Amino acid sequence: MKNPLSARAAILLGLSRPAYGLQIIDRIRDQTGGRVRLRLGSVYPALRDLERQRLVRSWEVPGARGGRRRRYYELTLKGLAAATAQREVIGDLLGGRAEVLPPETIERMRDRLGECAAVSAFVIDLRRRMIEAEAGGG
Amino acid sequence: MARAPDLRKAAVHLAQLLGPEDCLLVGGMAVGAYGYVRATKDVDFVVRVKLDEVRARLERQAIRVTLTRGDPLEGDFPCIKGTLDGVPFDVMPALVPLDWERAVQMPMGRGATLQVVSLEGLIRLKVRAQGPRDLLDVAALVLRHPEHLHLARELGAAYRVADKLEIWLSDPRLKAEMEPPRRARPRKGGRKK
Numbered sequence: 001m002k003n004p005l006s007a008r009a010a011i012l013l014g015l016s017r018p019a020y021g022l023q024i025i026d027r028i029r030d031q032t033g034g035r036v037r038l039r040l041g042s043v044y045p046a047l048r049d050l051e052r053q054r055l056v057r058s059w060e061v062p063g064a065r066g067g068r069r070r071r072y073y074e075l076t077l078k079g080l081a082a083a084t085a086q087r088e089v090i091g092d093l094l095g096g097r098a099e100v101l102p103p104e105t106i107e108r109m110r111d112r113l114g115e116c117a118a119v120s121a122f123v124i125d126l127r128r129r130m131i132e133a134e135a136g137g138g
Numbered sequence: 139m140a141r142a143p144d145l146r147k148a149a150v151h152l153a154q155l156l157g158p159e160d161c162l163l164v165g166g167m168a169v170g171a172y173g174y175v176r177a178t179k180d181v182d183f184v185v186r187v188k189l190d191e192v193r194a195r196l197e198r199q200a201i202r203v204t205l206t207r208g209d210p211l212e213g214d215f216p217c218i219k220g221t222l223d224g225v226p227f228d229v230m231p232a233l234v235p236l237d238w239e240r241a242v243q244m245p246m247g248r249g250a251t252l253q254v255v256s257l258e259g260l261i262r263l264k265v266r267a268q269g270p271r272d273l274l275d276v277a278a279l280v281l282r283h284p285e286h287l288h289l290a291r292e293l294g295a296a297y298r299v300a301d302k303l304e305i306w307l308s309d310p311r312l313k314a315e316m317e318p319p320r321r322a323r324p325r326k327g328g329r330k331k
Contacts, residue, residue, distance in 0.1 A: 016235045017262055017289075018296040061298055072296045077215065077231055084186075084235075101242055109171040109254065110244055113146050116170030116178065121142035123177035 007046040010036050011073075012083040015056065018074040021047070047073055055079035141224075148225035149181045150246045153253070155199055155222075156192060156229065161185045162241050162255040164263055165228070166275075171242075172257050174278035174316065180226040184255070184263070186238065189216055192229055196220060234262040261286055265293035265303075273299060277306030281316035 005013070014028035024047075025038045050056040051073075058073045075083055101109075145167060153161055162185075163171075166178025185192055189205055196203050196218070203220035218229040240256035255263070261279060264272040276294075280287045287307075294300040306312060 017293060061296065064295070064300075074296075075235065077233070080232065080235060106242060106244055109242060110246070112171050112173065112175055113149075113167060113244075113252075115175045116167055117144060117146035117149075119175060120145050120166075120177045120179070124179065125142040 005036050007038050007042040008050060009086055010038055011043065011046055011050060012055070012075070012079065012086055015073060015075050015079070015083070018072045020070040020072050024073070050079065053078075055082055143224035145178070145181055145225055146246075148223040148227070150250050150252055152181060152183065152222050152227055152229075154250060155196060155201070156183060156185060157187070157195070158251050158253060160187050161229070162232075162236065162238070162253050162259070164230075164255045164260060168254050168260050169264075169275045169279065171244075171254050172260065172279055173282040174275060180228060181222075182228045182230070184230050184232045184236070186232060189218055189229070189231060192218055234259070234266055236262075257283060257286060258289060261290055262293060265290060265297055265299065268297055268299050270302070273302050274306050274312070277303060277309070278312055278316045281307065281313060 010028045010032075011024060014024050014031060016027070016031075019027060021040055021043050024043060025040065028036050028038055047056060047058070051058060054076055056073045056079050057076050058071050061070050061072055063069055149163060149167055153163070161183045162168075163182070164184050165180070165182025166176060167181055170176065170178070193203055193205050201220055201222060203218050205216065205218050207216045215230055215233050220227055220229075236259040237256060240259070241253040242256065244252045244254055246252050257279065261276055264276045264279075273294075276290050280290045290303065291300065294303040
């Protein structure tokens, strides 16, 4: 089957987190249920093209325990905007729809937000008192 | 005496001003919601509208803000800073691809809703930020939610912070605080004398 996406479009959608060439290919294959399979020969020129257009940025990471260095790629803010626009057009190719958390989990999260706000207020207040005490005593 | 600020109220208020559909709670408050409750000095949101538009929305409400810009190719990012109800806040664009459909919709009373970024999105944002506090947060979150350990390690390797992350992951105090409690097994035969 012919790829329904260009390498460039697929990479924009597949770079949901930083990845190197082979990882990008694997991720796109997995995300599209095998419907889009890219080759290294098309991925690297497309990545270079995207980088020239400032849609992705890249950096090298030394290999672990003397392994080979890898060049990772990541979307820039401009690339993110392009990927978002593309996702709206062809989002059906990608799986992964919303997951709904059970109400008790959401309730617990809301309670924790309250705890977080309370402990933060305590620390902010404590810090303010210390500053005031130092100013008064100094 | 000045009253201590209420970060939760400020977060709900700010979300209403930003447009509840267009913003996600991230940062220390979101970390707290997912189980690592710690003090934080501010409220952080990411938005999916342009920051110029955010600035205009806030300034229409007479809230003074500053917009800082960074070089995206250096990994920097623009950010709006301000104070609302006595609480400092940061509003940023989504720096990593986020599944807005996976955000947690949290009713906050009186018809207000707060959208909290998904746990996976929060981990991605935190590892990308790469600061010591961020990596500690990531370690705490994956110790509490071990199903995300692989993701955190993969991101740690990509952003060259794997060693730092592992130090936090193996920290005995953090492990004791964050690992889900084990059920005590009933003793057989009672205590020996």
